[in-house]
Amino acid sequence: MSEIEAGTRPEKLGIREVAALAGVSHMTVSRVLNGHPNIRPATRQRVLDVIRELDFKPNSAARALATQRTQRIGVIVDSSVEFGPTSTLRGFEVAARSSGYSVSSVAIQDDASLTPEAAVSYLIADGVDALCIVAPRSSSVSALRRISIDVPVLVLKAAKDPNFLTVSVDQQLGTTLAVDHLVSLGHRDILHLAGPLDWLEARGRERAFHTRIEQWGLKERAIVVGDWSADFGYDYAAGLKGVPEYTAMFVANDDMAVGVVHGFHERGIRVPEDVSIVGFDDLPLSRHFLPPLTTVRQDFHALGMKAMEVLRAALEGRDIPQRSKIPSQLVIRSSTAPPRSS
Known part of the structure; x- marks a missing residue:
């Protein structure tokens, strides 16, 4: 006893x-x-x-x-309205709770008066043990470099960073899988509809696209820069006259991709018969688009959980890689097919 x-x-x-x-x-x-x-x-x-x-x-x-710790992690989200950042934050919060941590989050793009510097000051004053930056723009990361921060900082971005820990879904792999899929179907003229290039993920996909196009020796087209929204994709596609010369599009997210499909439909341009389309993200609704969308799946929940795992290891003094990646996956559906006959 x-x-x-x-x-x-x-x-x-x-x-x-x-x-x-x-x-x-x-x-x-x-x-x-x-x-x-x-x-x-x-x-x-x-x-x-x-x-x-x-x-x-x-x-x-x-x-x-x-x-000497509060068991609280601060999260700065550059935009809380997009599907990816919201899903990543949920995964991070689940992992934090299971590890005995609470989360204080601030969305800076939703509040124009709140700068990255002010967001950091707010969270540090709240006594956080570490910081995580979700869906960052390059301007936000540049602002962080100008601030002296005495807690571990992790940024969700693909490129290695000498100042911060980084975790990301493998953007280069996802983009390569998308381009290779279109090439395997016979496409040799592919347009890239990019996200806003101040976003690090959009920039990563744009660079990976050009690298792979060059490796395949394909026609180089000037990219179209969008704003992540379905409205932008619709306006772009609906404004075209006739069937485009290119036979496929790699679109930087599923929202813009569904807008493109809608705009093409109103112009009488068929997907995939006239133009094949590959998106990025694999939104829950992507399988229900007409046609169901071929896209690159990002596991945002796993991304958030991995970010918390790395930060916890840093707080506990364990050895951790400066850069961690989660693989992306191509999901093939009905929006891609061999190119139309000339």
């Missing part, structure tokens, strides 16, 4: 009482509670057994004093 079962349960429950019953220091209990890796398995289990028997729930303020 354990000491607790024998009726010696302490009236006051705190880290020191748990430590006394487990026969360890209070700092060891604190390390166990915060998932520190350098604890012997037998010691960790002994502490966890006492915590379970006492039904001990650590006071967050006390834990913050003991660890």
Whole structure:
């Protein structure tokens, strides 16, 4: 029978009482509670057994004093209206909660008066242990470089960065898969409808597209720069006169792609008979577009969870790569087919 079962349960429950019953220091209990890796398995289990028997729930303020951490992560979202950033934030929040962290988030593009510098100051004043930047524009990242930040910072972007940890879905892989799919169908003239090039993901896809087109020795066309919206895709396609010379389009996101399909339909341009279209993101509705959209799937939930995993490792002093990538996947549906006969 354990000491607790024998009726010696302490009236006051705190880290020191748990430590006394487990026969360890209070700092060891604190390390166990915060998932520190350098604890012997037998010691960790002994502490966890006492915590379970006492039904001990650590006071967050006390834990913050003991660890010099608040168990809170700050997230800056450049836009909270797009599907990708919203889904990534949800995945991040799920992973944070399961790790014992809370999340404070700020959307800066939705509030023109809130600069990246002000957002960082707000979150640091809130006592966050680390920062995560979701869906960043290049201007936001440049602003971060001008700020002295004393907590780990992770940016969701594909390119390696000497100043920040980075996690991303592999944009180059996704773009390469899209182009290669169109080439395998026989397309040799492909237009790229890009997202706004201040967005790092849009820039990454645009560069990867040109690289792959050059590698295949295909016709180089000037890109069209959009704004992520279905309205832009519709306006572009509806404004065309006649069937375009190109036989395929690689569109930087599914929203613009569905707008293009709509605009083409009103002009009597058939998808995929006249123009094949590949999107990017794999929105939940993409399989229900007419025609169902061939697209590059990004696992935004996994991206958010990976970002939290990397930040937690950084906070716990574990070795982590400066750059982490999640693979993308091509999903082939009915919006792509061999090119029309000339």
